[in-house]
Amino acid sequence: AQRVTQPEKLLSVFKGAPVELKCNYSYSGSPELFWYVQYSRQRLQLLLRHISRESIKGFTADLNKGETSFHLKKPFAQEEDSAMYYCALGGYKLSFGAGTTVTVRA
Amino acid sequence: DTGVSQDPRHKITKRGQNVTFRCDPISEHNRLYWYRQTLGQGPEFLTYFQNEAQLEKSRLLSDRFSAERPKGSFSTLEIQRTEQGDSAMYLCASSLALPAEGYTFGSGTRLTVV
Numbered sequence: 001a002q003r004v005t006q007p008e009k010l011l012s013v014f015k016g017a018p019v020e021l022k023c024n025y026s027y028s029g030s031p032e033l034f035w036y037v038q039y040s041r042q043r044l045q046l047l048l049r050h051i052s053r054e055s056i057k058g059f060t061a062d063l064n065k066g067e068t069s070f071h072l073k074k075p076f077a078q079e080e081d082s083a084m085y086y087c088a089l090g091g092y093k094l095s096f097g098a099g100t101t102v103t104v105r106a
Numbered sequence: 107d108t109g110v111s112q113d114p115r116h117k118i119t120k121r122g123q124n125v126t127f128r129c130d131p132i133s134e135h136n137r138l139y140w141y142r143q144t145l146g147q148g149p150e151f152l153t154y155f156q157n158e159a160q161l162e163k164s165r166l167l168s169d170r171f172s173a174e175r176p177k178g179s180f181s182t183l184e185i186q187r188t189e190q191g192d193s194a195m196y197l198c199a200s201s202l203a204l205p206a207e208g209y210t211f212g213s214g215t216r217l218t219v220v
Contacts, residue, residue: 004148034208044149044197046208086148092137093162094209096148 002027004089006097013077014105021072021100023061023087033070034088035061036096044086047072057081077104110212112198118218119188126184127215131200138181139209140173141197142166149197155181156203188219 003026013019025031035047048056050063050070061072070087082104088094111130119125131138136157141149152171153163157178167173170188175181185192195216199209 006148009146043213044211046210049208088148093139093151093154094149095151098146098148 002089002095004087004095004097006085006087006100008100009098010101010103012103012105015079016076019074019077019081019102019104021085021087021102023070023072023097025068025070025087025089027068027089031063031065031070031089032091033061033063034094035059035070035072036086036088038084038086040083047085077102079104079106110198110200110210112196112212112215114215115213116216116218118220121190121219122187124184124186125188125217126182127196127198127217128180128182129198129212130180131198132210133179135200135202135210136178137201137203138175139199139201140181140183141199143195143197143214144193152183185217188217190219193217193219 005024007022033050036044037047038044048054059072059074061070063070082102084099084101086099087097113128117125139154140152142152143149151164152167153173155175158175170186173183195214197214198212201209
């Protein structure tokens with residue numbers, strides 16, 4: 001069975017501070033991992049994929065197979081980063097974590 | 107093509123009534139997914155189609171739920187004899203055959219059963 005755990009429901013940081021959202025997964029095969037974001041009153045949208053090793057809006061995420069983690073990081077948080085973030089695992093069928101609400105304060 | 111469209115945006119229904127939701131995916135996407143999201147939870151997989159074939163259904167999808175994608179384009183999700191526990195956001199998403207590209211989600215249909 002595949003499972004995604006996001007241990008933090010809420011995360012509050014000051015503008016300019018680093019932010020890290022934790023994601024742990026369980027999966028028997030080779031995982032495909034994603035981060036999705038939902039801004040206020042907007043639809044859920046893809047933020048980044050582990051296979052592309054890209055940086056989107058200053059966010060990066062590294063897959064650590066030993067720790068079965070895929071934490072999302074940004075060195076300097078901005079107010080527009082305030083949103084709900086979901087970690088997701090899988091191929092044709094995604095399993096989502098419960099999400100972390102990030103609030104960036106001025 | 108402006109993305110994945112879902113209709114209606116909101117639906118309030120009385121317990122025991124039937125409801126039907128519609129999803130129009132991105133036209134080039136041959137995979138279509140239905141998810142359900144309740145408060146404080148991430149989206150939960152319900153079912154998915156590749157073209158017109160329904161390839162998998164979650165155990166969350168009871169006999170009261172049925173989904174179709176008759177021509178491999180739009181899809182409908184019907185809930186019969188609604189119950190209060192069916193109140194949730196129903197999300198539709200579509201993707202290319204390569205799932206690693208990620209999904210494109212619609213805005214969802216919020217169902218409230220009173």
